[in-house]
Structure formats: structure tokens, C-alpha cells
Amino acid sequence: MAINHERIIHRYAEIDAYSQGKLPGKPLPPGLSSRNTGKNDLWIAATGSVRNATLLTTDHDFDHLNGVFLNVVYIDQKHTAKDATP
Numbered sequence: 001m002a003i004n005h006e007r008i009i010h011r012y013a014e015i016d017a018y019s020q021g022k023l024p025g026k027p028l029p030p031g032l033s034s035r036n037t038g039k040n041d042l043w044i045a046a047t048g049s050v051r052n053a054t055l056l057t058t059d060h061d062f063d064h065l066n067g068v069f070l071n072v073v074y075i076d077q078k079h080t081a082k083d084a085t086p
Contacts, residue, residue: 001051003043012046015069032064045069 001008017023019042021034028034037045041061048055049069055062056073066072 001047003047005050007050008043008046011049011069012042015045015049015065016042018068019064026068028064035064037061 014023016037018026018028019035019037021028038061045055045062045065047053049065052070054071054073055065056075058075058077060074062070062072063074
């Protein structure tokens, strides 16, 4: 599916509006403030959401989208393969 697919473009707009607390019918959870999400992150989230993919990330930029538009899995970079070895 190309990035200029209508479903991805529509989801991009939805996620952007949601992130800013402006998506009708989908308010941000209590205690969560609006944010400007980076444009590249919006494309990543929109594409992953439409494709029903799990998003793996090493930062917390997508946390507010977890369970709303897609599943987000945070990978802590502090845990290396060496640290995981018994």
C-alpha cells in the first residue's frame, strides 16, 4: 500500500487531530495534554495503524496512540543482548 493511499492519508489526519486533542468523538484521556507530533512520526503511525502493525519504538513519542490507533511496544535500549544473558 502506497503512502499516498487514501486510508493512510485519512488516518494521518485523524492521528494528528487526536494528538492535538481536536478529534471529535475521541478525546485524549484525562491527564494527557495535547501535543504536536512530528510529521514523520505521523506517517509512521498512520501507515502502521492502517496495516494493523505493531509499532516497535525506542522512545515514548507514540505512547498516547497505544491501544487507540495501534499497538505500541517500547524497547528499552538500556537492555542489551549482553545484559539479557544469564
